[in-house]
Each structure stands twice: as structure tokens, then as C-alpha cells.
Amino acid sequence: MPVSDPAAAPGAPAEGAASHAPAFRPGLEGVPATQSAICDIDGRQGHLTYRGYDAAILAAQSTFLETAYLLIWGELPTALQLRDFEHEVQMHRRVSFRIRDMMKSFPAQGHPMDALQASAASLGLFYSRRALDNPEYIYGAVVRLLAKIPTMVAAFQLIRKGQDPIQPRDDLPYAANFLYMLTEREPDPLAARIFDACLIIHAEHSLNASTFSARVTASTLTDPYAVVASAVGTLAGPLHGGANEDVLAMLEAIGSEDQVAPWLDRAIAERQKIMGFGHREYKVKDPRAVILQRLAEQLFDRFGHDPLYDLARKVEEVAASRLGPKGIYPNVDFYSGLVYRKLGIPRDLFTPIFAIARTAGWLAHWKEQLGANRIFRPSQIYTGAVPREWTPLEAR
Template identity: 95%
Template sequence: MSDTASHTASDVPPAPAPAPATPPPFRPGLEGVPATQSAICDIDGRQGQLTYRGFDTAILAAQSTFLETAYLLIWGDLPTAVQLREFEHEVQMHRRVSFRIRDMMKSFPAQGHPMDALQASAASLGLFYSRRALDNPEYIYGAVVRLLAKIPTMVAAFQLIRKGQDPIQPRDDLPYAANFLYMLTEREPDPLAARIFDACLIIHSEHSLNASTFSARVTASTLTDPYAVVASAVGTLAGPLHGGANEDVLAMLEAIGSPDQVEPWLDRAIAERQKIMGFGHREYKVKDPRAVILQSLAEQLFDRFGHDPLYDLACALERAAAERLGPKGIYPNVDFYSGLVYRKLGIPRDLFTPIFAIARTAGWLAHWKEQLGANRIFRPSQIYTGSLPRQWQPLDAR
């Protein structure tokens, strides 16, 4: 037997203890920390460019439709004419919601916020379509169709129910955007208004790993049903730091009052470190490309249906802010002009965020489908800042 073979395990020196791992730096809000890989959306914040699957959103807003864009986001490529026609037909045929959901909505308090009503209603769909087959392409297609079709119907239904009216049934002959506006008013919308609203849906439909989309992906990673995924994202979008800023922009413009008050108001707001609603974005150091599109859409509406004095205020504020805040990379974001567009379309102010949800459902579903393709449940670590180990004390000794 060789000398080497005669050694026992006890003769082998112990391996050195591994050095303690250095914890990664803590970044509040996970700012700049990659949490996933995605092929859906790309943002160039310095150039002011936003693309869906490689297509510039400005071109999509001008040339595409919301459902065609949704198809692109979810399945990765533009549909053929046959695919688009079939997809549009399926969505049209699934717009109606169960009378049980409508009855449930009638029990909601009339003063409740439409986002809360939408979250509850979206989650309830899981009761009606409880079969879960996340590896079945037909199941995924059907879930996409139902959610894209029924979310707008739910938003419009609650708007009428809280006014004491019966919901208006969708019209199968109207395109997606026109049908939603019809369900709000029971009047067929002007074609230009419908087209502009459709473009608004396109540019709000996706924006990378924002808070609600991250919420959707985390929920999706547990392999729950897609209705719970969308409901969780709606709940996240309802927070004032994510959705709803366009409502605050209108309130801000109304508080300023007139163009001659813009500069004094802005100087006071900057001096007092107030947040200027509709300005600044974590991703963009230039004007949000969606704000550029929305400003153009607003001007088209005003040319056709009459001017809005708040638009003059908004333009004056943008000019004044460019001098004071532009050097810091703070420019108008998507919320700055969207409220003016919705206001001219006659949409109630507290429906602005639910409309955001109607559009963003396409992006949430795209991320849901992508998450299923290479799933691993999200489980980030933390940096513990609590007490060191302590001794237990009996109740009578505390």
C-alpha cells in the first residue's frame, strides 16, 4: 500500500473557513437593481426613446391599434391580418361579464374609488375561470382575451352603477376604444375621439418594470392564476405614487389659476420643495416621449372640439419649468398632458387611473406570459436591522 493511501481522513488538514460574504449594497426601492430579464420593452431615458418589442411607441400610436399593440407585447411580434382579425373577434365576443359580477358591483359603496372596485372585480374572475393550466397555450390565450375584454366593461359598469344606473351592454360592432367610450355614455363616440383614446391606450400599455408590473411578475412567479396577477397589479397601480398623478396635475393647474401666476407659483413651489405634479421620472432625463405624443393628441382634440384654458397654463408651466428644472433633468412625464386629453374626452377624473389599468393590462399580461416561460419564484434578501439575540423574560418580570 502506498504512503498516500495509508492516510486517514483525520490526517487531512481542515479547509479554511470561507470568508464572510460582503452583503450587497442596499438600494432603497431597488433603484438600478436588475430584477429580471425581459424582451418586452426598452427605455432610453437619456435619448427619450421608448420601444415595445423594438417598435417605437410614436409609430405604434400613429399606425397601430391598441389590440394590435397588445398582441405584439404579449406574443412578441406583430400579428398577420388573419391573426389580428381572429384576436379582435375573440375580444369582442368576450366583453360581457356575468350578471353575478354586476350584482356584486351593485353592492359596492357608491362613494368607493373605481380602482378598488376594479381590483375586486378583476380578482373575482378567478372564481368563474378557476381552471389553471399555465403550460397550455390555449388557456393562456383564453385568459388574455378575457382580461383584455372584460376589464373595460367592469370600469364602465361601475361608473354607471355608482350613479344608480344599469350598466350598458357592449356593442360587438364597435372597436375596442370606441366601445369603451360608448359604454360610459351610451353614445357612439366621434371617430377622432375614439382614435385618440386608442392611441392613449397604446402609449400607456407598457413601461418596463414599474411598480405594478413588478407586482404582477412577483405574483405570477408563484404560479397563481392570471386574474390574481392582474388584480395585484391593479392594487399596486392604485397608489398615489404610481397611478393617479394626472388627476393631481389638473388640480395643480386649477390651483395656479392663470398663466401670469405660473412663474410666481413655480418659484414658491421650488423654494418650499413641493413636488411639481407631472414632472420628473426615474427613467427619463429629458421630456417623456409619451408626454410628447399626448401633447400632440391634446392639440388635435382642441382643434376639433374646442380649446381648454388649462392647456395654456400647462404650456406656460412647462416653459417656466424648463428654465428652472431642466438643468436637473426634470421634464414633463406621461401624466402631465394625459389628464387634459381625458378631460376633453369627457371622462370623469377618478376614472383616469382605471383607464391606465385598462391599457396596462396588456403589459401586465405580457410580463405574466414571459415570467411563465422561465419562472423562478421571487425571493429577494434583506439587510436585518433589528435587535441582537435577547433573553426571554417571564411576563411577571417585564
């Protein structure tokens, strides 16, 4: 069938084309796009490692900033390196009043991810010098982005409510300070520790859509603020980071445990996406979902139960027989919303929090891309019209 036929299958070779034309794989599924030493995923065994360290162990034993250091520089920091790194991040948490004034002009009904993308991009105006071969510049950019992204997320949350942003507290650790900026109350130590663990397990996940976006942008040798802003825009989509908001809406729509089976059967029959289920890499339950479920239970033991958790467990149980044989199990989004909900975080901040965590991974890939850079320029398989003659306007 010739390519000019509008009914031709996408990716079909043109008439007379060489038989060795490259195969088209939608979404680049299974196509290696780079080499990386940052993260490894075993989707059949359900293992996730950062620089060779089990992410579950890091979530239990490390801190987010220690894990960020590991991801970006390749090794766990010494006690002195970690102390200096934490101090630098603490000292750079504040943002310019000009950025706060800009955020005050954003519509209150706007999504926080859009506010974050614009705010992150604006940092490039304040730190416009590019010295991508200078280790001090790279270190400073890493510090600024890790320090200021949480501040901007918290600031917009209060600004859209008509309040002034709360200034960071230099005496609080990373996770505790963010929760404080949201509420002006110092969080319970357990809540802060659980939130820190959430940041760790969301920090990196190989060449996902937003990280690929970050590497493509980085390959042009633009500034790191544009790199992060492009990744934030990619993460905002409901097929990537935005799914965690939709899981709670799905659970609320199901309503009760006796409705789980008929709801799932109807959704499967209508080929609806089951939010929080399925992952291109994992054919078993996402190891991050296992960790998040455990963290949720710790929160419920301390601060009271959430009935939606029982409903979520029932959905997972029933889905195991319907979707399990297809290799579809809960992913990272399925339980994360329940954790954030118990921490009192507004639903539309779930994805910005994902961005706070994933900034560490994006920066690790930015730095790695700079080390052996070649601009991304993939090819395509043309499926449009064959060459044709121009028709004058009066003859059309």
C-alpha cells in the same frame, strides 16, 4: 455604529459584518430584477420601444389590440391573426350578472380603482381552472382580461350613478366601445382614434411598480386574474398611476399663468412634489408626454380649446429653468388628464383607464414570466435589534 442603535442608518452593516455585504438601494433603483424582451427605454434620448417598434409609430399607425398582440406574443399579427383576435375580444366583452350584482353592492363613493381591483380578482372565481402550460388557456385568459376590464370600469361608473350598465356593442372597435359604454353614445371617430392611441402609449413601460408586482405574483404560479388584480392595486398609488388625477388639481390650484412662477418657486422651496414631472427612467421629456400633447392639440382643434392647456404649457416652460437642469421634465401623467378631460371622462376614471391599457403589458410580462419562471425571493439587510434576552411580563 452597531445595528442595535436605533439611530443607525438604514442598511448599515452589522458590527463585524463582512465588508462584501450587498449594498442597499432604496426602491431597487438600478437593480436588474429580470430579463425581458418586451420593452426598452432609452431615458437619455427619450425613446420607448415595444418589441423593437417605436411606440410613437405604433400610436400613429397601429391599434391597441394589434399592439397588445405584439406585446404578448412578440410579433405583429398577420391580418388573419388580428381579425380572429379582435373577434375573440369582442365576443368576450360581457361580464356575468353575478359580477354586476357584486359591483352594485360597492359603495358609490368608493374609488373606481378599488372597484376594478375587486372585480378583476373575482374573475378568478369564474375561470378558476389553471393550466399555465396550456397555450389555449393562456390565450383565453388574455382575451377575457383584455375584453372584460373595460366593461367593468364602465359598468361601475354607471352603477355608482344609480344606472344599469350599458351592454357592449359587438360592432364597435375596442376604444370606441369603451367610450360608448360610458355614455351610450357612439363617439366621434377622431375621439375614438385618439383614445385608442392613448391606450397604446400607456400599454407597457418595462419593470415599473405595477408590472413588477404582476411578475412577483405571476412567479407564484397563481391565476392571471390575481396577477392583474395585484397590479391594479399597485397602479392605484399616487406615485404611480394615480398622479394623472393630481395634475389637474395642481393646475386648478395654480389658477392663472401669472401665478405659475411663484407657485413653482414656493413648491420647490418647500420640497413639494410637482405632479406630472420627473421619472426615474427619463432625464428628458417623456416621449409619451410629447405624443399626448400632440393628441391634446388635435382634440382642441376639433372640439374647442381648454384654458388649462395654456396653463400646463406655462408650467412646463417655467419648470424647464427650475427643474430641467436636474433632469426633471414632464412625464406621461402631465398631459394625459387634459386629453381625458376633453373626452368627457370623469377624473377618477383616469387611472382605471391607465389600467385598461396597461393590462396588455401586465399580460405580456405574465406570459414571459411563465416561460422561465423562478419565484421572486429577494434578500434584505436586517437593521433590527441584536439577539436579546426575554423579559417576563411582570418585570417589564
